[in-house]
Amino acid sequence: MPQQIINTYKQYTRKRTVFIAVSLFALVVLALIALISGTADITLGNIAGLFTGDAPAISSQVVLHIRLPRIFAGILSGTALAISGAVMQSILRNPLASPFTLGISGASAFGAAFAIIVLGAGSSYSGSHDAVIIENPYVVAGSAFIWSLGSVLVILLLARYRGATPEIIILSGIIISSLFSAGISAMQYFADSVQLASIVFWTFGDLGRGSWEEVIIITIVIIPLLLFFLWQRWNYRSLQSGDEHARSLGVNVQRVRLTGMVTASLATSVVVAFYGIIAFVGLVVPHIVRRITGGDEQFVIPASAVFGGLFLLLSDTLARTVISPVILPVGILTSFIGAPLFLFLLIKGMGKDYWS
Numbered sequence: 001m002p003q004q005i006i007n008t009y010k011q012y013t014r015k016r017t018v019f020i021a022v023s024l025f026a027l028v029v030l031a032l033i034a035l036i037s038g039t040a041d042i043t044l045g046n047i048a049g050l051f052t053g054d055a056p057a058i059s060s061q062v063v064l065h066i067r068l069p070r071i072f073a074g075i076l077s078g079t080a081l082a083i084s085g086a087v088m089q090s091i092l093r094n095p096l097a098s099p100f101t102l103g104i105s106g107a108s109a110f111g112a113a114f115a116i117i118v119l120g121a122g123s124s125y126s127g128s129h130d131a132v133i134i135e136n137p138y139v140v141a142g143s144a145f146i147w148s149l150g151s152v153l154v155i156l157l158l159a160r161y162r163g164a165t166p167e168i169i170i171l172s173g174i175i176i177s178s179l180f181s182a183g184i185s186a187m188q189y190f191a192d193s194v195q196l197a198s199i200v201f202w203t204f205g206d207l208g209r210g211s212w213e214e215v216i217i218i219t220i221v222i223i224p225l226l227l228f229f230l231w232q233r234w235n236y237r238s239l240q241s242g243d244e245h246a247r248s249l250g251v252n253v254q255r256v257r258l259t260g261m262v263t264a265s266l267a268t269s270v271v272v273a274f275y276g277i278i279a280f281v282g283l284v285v286p287h288i289v290r291r292i293t294g295g296d297e298q299f300v301i302p303a304s305a306v307f308g309g310l311f312l313l314l315s316d317t318l319a320r321t322v323i324s325p326v327i328l329p330v331g332i333l334t335s336f337i338g339a340p341l342f343l344f345l346l347i348k349g350m351g352k353d354y355w356s
Contacts, residue, residue, distance in 0.1 A: 016299040019292055023306040027075065030310060034071050034317045035063060039325045042067075065211075072215045073207045074316045074330070075309035077271045078281055080222050082308020084264040085282025086289070086300055087229055090236040091260040092166040098283035099268035102155070102170070103177030104148050105279070108272040110180040111147030112202045113187040115140040117195055140202060141273040148269035151176050156258055169261065205278035205331025207316050214274045221270045225263050226305060232256065233297040240295060278312070278331045280338025285311050287345050 036042045046059040081099065088097040099105055119139060155172040188196055229236075235256045238246040243253045268282065285308045286300065293299040312330065315337060319328040 012294075016293045016296075016303065020299070020303050020306055023303065023310055027306060027310045027313065030313055030317065031071050031075070034074075034313060034320075035067055037317055037321050038062075038067065066208075069210060069212050069215050070207050070316065071313060073210045073218070073275065074313040076215065076218045076222055077207065077275055077278065078285075078308040078310070078312025079226070079305045080218070080267040080271045080308075081278060081281040081312070082285040082289075082304040083226060083229055083301055084268045086286035086297075086304040087236065087260050087264045088282070089286055090297055090300070091239055091257045092169055093240065094166055094170055095287065096283070097166075097170065097173075099265065099272075100277070100279050100282060101177070102173030103151055103175075103180060104173075104265050104268050105272050105277045106177045106180040106184070107151035108144040108148040108269060109203050109277055110183045110187070111144035111273075112140045112276075113184055113191075113199045114147065115143035116198050116202070117187050117191050119143060145269050145273040147180075148265065148272060151180065152262060152265040152269075156261065159258070166257075169257075202276050203331075204329035205276040205334070206329040207275055208327065209276075210274055218270055218274065222267060225267050226301075228263055229260075229301050232260065233301055236260065236297045236301075276329075276331060278334055280334050280342065281308060281312055284338045284342050284345070287342065291345070 035047055036044060040062045042059055042062060046056065047063065050060060050063060085098040089095055154176060155169060158172040159169050188199060191199060235251050238249050238251050246253050286304050289300055289303045289307055293303050315333045316330040319330045319333045
């Protein structure tokens with residue numbers, strides 16, 4: 001009997017490990033496909049020429065300064081949004097919890113609008129390129145980041161005042177989301193045509209607006225947070241059996257829940273501040289992963305990290321190529337893909353063992 005239990009656990013572990021390994025392999029393959037996909041004609045030979053110095057100058061510019069930063073941005077942003085959603089769903093024990101539904105993305109959008117209109121971050125219309133240019137993107141990103149953290153602070157203060165229960169945090173997030181949505185509408189009402197176009201442009205999640213500087217910043221933030229989530233995985237797992245059970249195991253439930261919310265919100269805030277609102281990644285990816293790996297955070301968190309990067313990179317690659325040479329903002333495509341996919345998961349049902 002004990003040997004049978006051991007064999008069952010090994011099989012359980014092997015299945016989930018294989019899923020993570022296959023997802024990681026698919027991510028590498030997709031990254032290579034993304035490098036050679038697009039309007040510019042780039043071949044695998046051009047990629048190899050980068051290492052030997054034989055690649056044409058135009059190929060080097062496209063690969064090193066346009067496609068590679070975009071690919072890394074997609075992988076890192078997808079990882080950040082997916083693990084944030086997975087952690088929020090775990091600590092709140094709510095399948096609808098995500099950075100988008102808790103109002104963090106909305107607060108970032110309000111921060112961007114605030115910077116463009118109130119702080120005078122600046123925007124101009126380029127008639128020759130038929131595009132709106134945000135002249136001080138780091139001011140906009142900084143404002144979006146500060147306002148998103150401010151929304152988290154308000155949620156945590158409400159939770160501390162009324163108790164950090166999942167219900168209080170969820171309801172606080174809904175209230176904050178509605179408040180900032182009204183604020184964005186007010187900003188748009190008082191904006192002129194160019195400012196309004198700048199706000200709309202920013203709210204479209206777009207990985208193409210970043211550069212290596214943004215990729216480096218996100219890497220510096222995301223890697224420690226991912227390690228922190230992995231370190232806390234057993235505490236998150238204990239919350240699935242209820243707060244009382246977690247306390248009996250010596251877990252400080254309120255502290256684990258609040259620190260998890262803050263760190264997940266920080267990961268989301270950095271992504272949204274640089275690339276705008278990218279919906280449904282933090283909501284749909286953890287659901288897909290849980291249907292395959294189960295509810296054990298030991299596997300859910302690393303699997304969400306890998307699959308989140310895969311999901312967003314695939315969405316961005318399709319956004320660049322599906323109606324080429326027109327490039328769609330990836331936030332539009334993730335919504336088109338994520339909404340029916342989440343509806344499908346909802347119709348199929350979570351299952352009794354969703355959190356187990």
